[in-house]
Amino acid sequence: MSEMKETDLCHKAEAAKILQCHPDTLKRWRGKKLIENIHYVQRSPRSIRYVRPLIEDLAINWNNEAGHQRAIENYRAGLLSNRKKKR
Structure with a gap:
């Protein structure tokens, strides 16, 4: 996932805030x-x-595993490593 944008990443404090839990x-x-x-x-x-x-997405689909799995697949499909090479 080296082509992941830096703006897609966050620190644990922000992730904990999104998930409404303690950082630990x-x-x-x-x-x-x-x-x-x-x-x-x-x-x-x-x-x-x-x-x-x-x-x-996990925060929204906490109890909907199938819905969250679709979000994971869509996110990974959008990464550069998963795009077809143009000739």
């Missing part, structure tokens, strides 16, 4: 509700950024 709760949710390289990117052990559009 995000750590517990990583690996359970939040998926690495989908909902968040770990650049180093101390640098984790959350993917704002998917965090916002």
